Amino acid sequence: MTALLRVRRLRTTFASDAGTVRAVDDVSFDLAPGETLAIVGESGCGKTVTALSILRLLDDSAHIADEATVEYDGVNLLALSSRELRRIRGAEIAMIFQEPTTSLNPVLSVGTQVTETLRAHRSIGRRAARQRAVELLNLVGIVDAEHRIRAYPHELSGGLQQRVMIAIALACDPKILIADEPTTALDVTVQAQILELLAELKHRLGMAMILISHDLGVVAGLADRIAVMYGGQIVEEAPTSLLFSQPSHPYTDALLQAVPRLDRPAHRLTAIPGVVPRASDWPAGCRFHPRCALAWERCGSELPTLAEESAARRVRCWLLEEPQRRSP
Amino acid sequence: MTELWHRFFALHRARVGLVLVALLGGLAILAPVLASYDPSVQLDLANRQLLPPSIAHPFGTDFFSRDMVARVLHGARISLSVALLSVALSVTVGAALGLISGALGGVLDTILMRLVDAALAVPRVFLLLLVLALWHDVGLVGLIMVIGLTSWFDVARIVRAEVMSLKAREFIVATRALGFGMPRVAFRHLLPNVAAPIIVTATLGIGQIVLLEAGLSYLGIGVQPPTPSWGTMIADGQALLTRAWWIATFPGIAIVLTVIGFSLVGDGLRDAIDPQTR
Amino acid sequence: MGTSLTRLLAARAAQGVVIVFVVATLTFVLVQVAPGNPFTVAAESGRVAPEVIEQQRRNFGLDRPIHEQYLRYLANLIRGDFGYSFTQHRPVREAFVERVPNTLLLAAAGLVIMFPLGVLIGVFQGSRPGSRSDDTLSVATLVVYSTPVFWLGLMLLLVFGQTLHWFPIAGPRDPVVYQQLTWLGRVVDRLRHLVLPAVTLGLVGAAVTARYQRAAMLDVIRREFVRTARAKGLEERAVIVRHALRNALLPTITLFGLAFPLLLSGAVLVESVFAWPGLGRLAVNAIHSRDYAVVTGAAIVTATMVVLGNLLADVLYRLVDPRTRPA
Numbered sequence: 007m008t009a010l011l012r013v014r015r016l017r018t019t020f021a022s023d024a025g026t027v028r029a030v031d032d033v034s035f036d037l038a039p040g041e042t043l044a045i046v047g048e049s050g051c052g053k054t055v056t057a058l059s060i061l062r063l064l065d066d067s068a069h070i071a072d073e074a075t076v077e078y079d080g081v082n083l084l085a086l087s088s089r090e091l092r093r094i095r096g097a098e099i100a101m102i103f104q105e106p107t108t109s110l111n112p113v114l115s116v117g118t119q120v121t122e123t124l125r126a127h128r129s130i131g132r133r134a135a136r137q138r139a140v141e142l143l144n145l146v147g148i149v150d151a152e153h154r155i156r157a158y159p160h161e162l163s164g165g166l167q168q169r170v171m172i173a174i175a176l177a178c179d180p181k182i183l184i185a186d187e188p189t190t191a192l193d194v195t196v197q198a199q200i201l202e203l204l205a206e207l208k209h210r211l212g213m214a215m216i217l218i219s220h221d222l223g224v225v226a227g228l229a230d231r232i233a234v235m236y237g238g239q240i241v242e243e244a245p246t247s248l249l250f251s252q253p254s255h256p257y258t259d260a261l262l263q264a265v266p267r268l269d270r271p272a273h274r275l276t277a278i279p280g281v282v283p284r285a286s287d288w289p290a291g292c293r294f295h296p297r298c299a300l301a302w303e304r305c306g307s308e309l310p311t312l313a314e315e316s317a318a319r320r321v322r323c324w325l326l327e328e329p330q331r332r333s334p
Numbered sequence: 335m336t337e338l339w340h341r342f343f344a345l346h347r348a349r350v351g352l353v354l355v356a357l358l359g360g361l362a363i364l365a366p367v368l369a370s371y372d373p374s375v376q377l378d379l380a381n382r383q384l385l386p387p388s389i390a391h392p393f394g395t396d397f398f399s400r401d402m403v404a405r406v407l408h409g410a411r412i413s414l415s416v417a418l419l420s421v422a423l424s425v426t427v428g429a430a431l432g433l434i435s436g437a438l439g440g441v442l443d444t445i446l447m448r449l450v451d452a453a454l455a456v457p458r459v460f461l462l463l464l465v466l467a468l469w470h471d472v473g474l475v476g477l478i479m480v481i482g483l484t485s486w487f488d489v490a491r492i493v494r495a496e497v498m499s500l501k502a503r504e505f506i507v508a509t510r511a512l513g514f515g516m517p518r519v520a521f522r523h524l525l526p527n528v529a530a531p532i533i534v535t536a537t538l539g540i541g542q543i544v545l546l547e548a549g550l551s552y553l554g555i556g557v558q559p560p561t562p563s564w565g566t567m568i569a570d571g572q573a574l575l576t577r578a579w580w581i582a583t584f585p586g587i588a589i590v591l592t593v594i595g596f597s598l599v600g601d602g603l604r605d606a607i608d609p610q611t612r
Numbered sequence: 613m614g615t616s617l618t619r620l621l622a623a624r625a626a627q628g629v630v631i632v633f634v635v636a637t638l639t640f641v642l643v644q645v646a647p648g649n650p651f652t653v654a655a656e657s658g659r660v661a662p663e664v665i666e667q668q669r670r671n672f673g674l675d676r677p678i679h680e681q682y683l684r685y686l687a688n689l690i691r692g693d694f695g696y697s698f699t700q701h702r703p704v705r706e707a708f709v710e711r712v713p714n715t716l717l718l719a720a721a722g723l724v725i726m727f728p729l730g731v732l733i734g735v736f737q738g739s740r741p742g743s744r745s746d747d748t749l750s751v752a753t754l755v756v757y758s759t760p761v762f763w764l765g766l767m768l769l770l771v772f773g774q775t776l777h778w779f780p781i782a783g784p785r786d787p788v789v790y791q792q793l794t795w796l797g798r799v800v801d802r803l804r805h806l807v808l809p810a811v812t813l814g815l816v817g818a819a820v821t822a823r824y825q826r827a828a829m830l831d832v833i834r835r836e837f838v839r840t841a842r843a844k845g846l847e848e849r850a851v852i853v854r855h856a857l858r859n860a861l862l863p864t865i866t867l868f869g870l871a872f873p874l875l876l877s878g879a880v881l882v883e884s885v886f887a888w889p890g891l892g893r894l895a896v897n898a899i900h901s902r903d904y905a906v907v908t909g910a911a912i913v914t915a916t917m918v919v920l921g922n923l924l925a926d927v928l929y930r931l932v933d934p935r936t937r938p939a
Contacts, residue, residue: 113858126847456915583767598754
């Protein structure tokens with residue numbers, strides 16, 4: 007099956023006082039139509055920058071490497087002109103962000119912000135756009151949409167604001183929705199509601215989704231596949247159930263250990279020792295090795311490549327070649 | 335603190351400003367040495383009146399055959415002294431009143447703040463016109479006091495805001511409970527937070543006051559002749575504008591450079607303290 | 613909008629009245645505290661007969677107790693009576709009626725130049741920070757901002773008035789020809805005389821506004837809703853104008869309120885440069901002859917103008933920013 011989105015050798019760097027920041031360092035993955043891929047990792051691992059790189063929404067200070075390609079439907083997004091890219095943004099690939107409060111324009115009504123997207127991509131009259139906006143608000147579960155459409159963002163709760171963001175994103179029936187930490191800024195109960203909404207929309211509309219989060223628990227219910235990122239790279243990529251039941255990379259294992267589980271006997275949550283290194287200063291060799299309990303000399307000197315462990319899974323770890331070192 | 339200096343020096347504009355300020359300060363201090371003539375001496379009314387710029391007199395001479403370079407240099411002394419002393423006064427008064435007002439609160443605070451609002455409602459020049467009309471012939475010291483006593487409002491507001499926010503914070507209540515007195519609290523917590531914005535305000539204020547003093551002197555109610563002031567020189571030059579453009583021009587350029595210098599330093603300090611805005 | 617908004621504004625207006633009242637009180641106190649009295653100069657000059665002075669003293673109630681004087685003073689103010697100007701030989705109010713419109717005209721003209729120009733420059737700079745044009749404009753605004761307004765006026769006068777003869781150099785209209793001009797001719801004449809002084813005020817004001825606006829733009833453009841707008845696939849122009857600019861103009865409206873005191877202060881100086889018959893020049897002349905009534909009156913009148921200007925800015929702000937409207 008041809009992939010809807012093919013990211014190859016994505017490398018995004020920033021210039022800073024501390025030197026070159028290699029936020030995303032050789033990331034490649036595929037996204038099939040209708041599939042939900044979750045990108046998971048701690049803050050600073052490069053997952054948000056990856057998402058922003060796909061749609062080229064970064065500041066001028068960011069630089070995407072020339073050899074990187076992001077193919078959507080066969081077209082390299084990184085090579086498009088601004089005008090062509092604009093036609094993809096919001097219409098074919100849409101994105102929602104973490105903080106709905108600051109991601110919505112405070113001086114425009116909610117309805118205007120929805121119809122704006124519609125009228126930017128379709129030749130649609132005012133009335134029809136407004137109608138469609140009401141439909142979209144209904145679709146995302148906002149009651150009394152006819153009235154809410156005139157509300158300003160500050161008049162809505164966080165959960166409602168996020169629903170509005172989703173409505174804006176879905177306005178033109180995108181094939182891919184990129185959701186960057188969509189629930190992180192929300193209360194726990196509201197989180198569940200939004201995730202449910204996303205699941206429902208996924209089924210109804212059949213769109214593909216890239217879901218970014220630092221919380222494995224959040225993505226468990228939604229994702230078909232999970233890519234774990236660390237140090238600007240993907241360290242493990244596998245179908246969800248496989249990842250949870252048999253994590254391969256030590257970092258994935260550690261992440262899972264840190265998540266409290268109801269189906270296991272209660273044990274001490276193990277925090278991962280050490281801290282996430284700075285993106286301007288990745289350690290030599292495997293980037294996780296300073297914090298890895300199973301590391302040995304090779305890990306400190308050679309950076310492992312992302313290798314296929316099986317048909318479904320890729321892992322970036324030398325344990326793949328020396329599995330005997332796994333058992334203590 | 336050292337990190338602040340590093341950030342400050344990293345900014346190109348701040349360095350330029352600092353150089354300008356240092357240069358002007360140096361010129362002002364060394365004025366008597368640098369000037370070839372005395373600024374108030376009428377050199378030669380017959381022959382050296384209203385001479386255009388030349389090697390002997392790089393800034394020309396004025397109506398009274400006084401050397402303009404000397405006058406501009408000495409004017410720097412006056413303008414800078416007035417500005418520095420006024421700002422020092424205004425910062426002291428402002429900080430004191432802001433502290434009292436914020437700490438004591440209540441009726442006193444309300445009254446003081448209403449006073450500040452009222453004083454700020456009257457445009458600066460009109461306020462000074464009012465005060466100087468009532469207290470005329472104040473002399474240089476008096477002028478410094480008048481300007482200083484009408485420029486403390488911003489500093490007072492800054493200090494007051496900080497004091498009030500401190501009052502509300504829980505750890506202050508905790509320290510009070512532990513028996514620490516107010517002065518200690520003031521020094522260790524208030525001062526660090528308040529020092530930076532005050533320094534920025536003060537630095538920018540110096541530039542503003544140079545402009546203000548020049549304006550007042552131009553109108554004839556600031557520095558009085560024979561004391562040389564850039565403002566009075568410009569006023570003198572106005573009547574002779576077509577005949578002797580240099581009399582009004584060079585003092586004006588001096589003012590522009592001075593204010594630019596202090597503005598750059600002030601902006602540089604502000605950016606060093608709060609690096610977010612570029 | 614509704615009644616809660618009008619109630620809010622009424623509250624602000626009431627605050628304004630309090631401020632003017634405090635200003636009036638302050639001036640009264642200052643006059644009392646200051647050395648001498650309004651008649652010292654007149655008495656010393658010997659030009660006014662002692663009986664007249666005594667009569668004036670009684671008229672002004674200067675022989676009455678202080679609190680009576682104060683109440684009288686306030687009552688007069690409310691009626692618009694600012695006292696008598698002995699240099700102008702007429703009630704201060706008359707002099708104000710004649711002069712204040714000239715100052716207002718000058719300030720308004722300055723406002724009209726400074727805001728559009730300043731906003732345009734600031735927005736331009738803010739949408740391409742760090743670029744060559746941004747840096748050049750930053751230098752330019754800094755220089756203008758650091759220039760004394762009266763000196764700028766003189767330089768403009770020298771170049772455009774006396775050297776190039778493009779514009780007249782003094783006064784609000786031609787002293788000789790004005791009477792013979794047609795209606796249109798008069799308007800043109802007045803405008804020609806207004807150009808240099810208004811441009812002087814406007815340039816300095818524009819420099820201040822541009823710096824402010826640039827900072828506002830930089831702050832807004834970094835905000836996330838601008839990123840959302842781009843992610844929607846909107847044209848860059850729509851992103852800048854409808855999203856960034858609309859939000860960046862909000863702080864400029866507050867600047868509108870701050871502009872009034874600055875313009876009025878500047879007007880005093882500009883009026884002296886161009887011999888403009890406004891309130892500023894009146895007050896400056898009054899100082900030299902110790903005509904207190906004029907100076908105190910001027911302080912109160914200008915404070916009132918500033919308060920009104922702030923009120924106007926407040927209304928504007930609430931109209932534009934939906935977050936400030938009560939629910």
